[in-house]
Amino acid sequence: MNKRQLLFVTYQDEHIDEGISYTIELAKAMLEDIVVLLVRKKDSLNERFQDLMAGVSFAEEGEHESARRIVSGKESVLPAGMDGKITEMIVASSKAGVHLDVQHTDNDVVSGIRSFLKGNTVVDKVVLSPAVTEGEVLTTRELNRLVRTASRPIVTMTRQSVQAAREERVRKGAPLRYVPSAGY
Numbered sequence: 378m379n380k381r382q383l384l385f386v387t388y389q390d391e392h393i394d395e396g397i398s399y400t401i402e403l404a405k406a407m408l409e410d411i412v413v414l415l416v417r418k419k420d421s422l423n424e425r426f427q428d429l430m431a432g433v434s435f436a437e438e439g440e441h442e443s444a445r446r447i448v449s450g451k452e453s454v455l456p457a458g459m460d461g462k463i464t465e466m467i468v469a470s471s472k473a474g475v476h477l478d479v480q481h482t483d484n485d486v487v488s489g490i491r492s493f494l495k496g497n498t499v500v501d502k503v504v505l506s507p508a509v510t511e512g513e514v515l516t517t518r519e520l521n522r523l524v525r526t527a528s529r530p531i532v533t534m535t536r537q538s539v540q541a542a543r544e545e546r547v548r549k550g551a552p553l554r555y556v557p558s559a560g561y
Contacts, residue, residue: 380408380409380499381499381500382409382412382500383407383411383412384490384493384502385504386414386489386504387415387416387508389417390508392506393415393462393508394466395506395507395534396506396507397466397469399504399534400504401475402473405473405475410478411475411476411477411478412478412479413463413479414482415480416482417485432445490503490527491526494529502529502530502531503527503531505534506534507534507535510534511535511536
């Protein structure tokens with residue numbers, strides 16, 4: 378019998394480890410393992426244009442195979458320093474007694490989750506990192522579509538916003554900062 382798993386979805390960027398501590402605690406409480414799915418952000422028009430121009434440059438120099446890979450978007454490599462963060466995540470989860478596995482996909486969030494869930498029936502819940510849920514890449518419409526079609530519970534996380542904390546203080550009538558009075 379396979380052990381149940383949590384699917385932790387995050388981007389292949391500098392915020393790769395955001396939310397992993399919560400996911401480890403959740404997996405520990407549910408006696409489950411974790412699979413980290415590293416997905417690609419959708420390319421912006423500017424990034425796509427830059428890739429096309431780089432492809433043209435390689436093609437002009439006779440590097441046709443490199444040009445094809447760049448233009449087709451197959452040049453996905455983890456940004457510098459990500460291996461260290463992945464290692465830290467694995468060590469932290471093993472200290473907590475939770476097995477952590479890392480998977481990569483060249484798909485965006487919704488497509489990546491769907492394709493992963495099709496081939497993995499042991500996934501119990503999908504946990505979206507704050508980078509995924511708060512970024513402007515995943516729209517509310519896409520998130521709602523994912524919730525309807527994933528056939529697994531979706532857990533979303535958000536960052537504690539400084540702005541939200543300030544608004545809460547103002548709402549309660551507390552001062553935004555301490556200002557000592559002039560008189561003793």
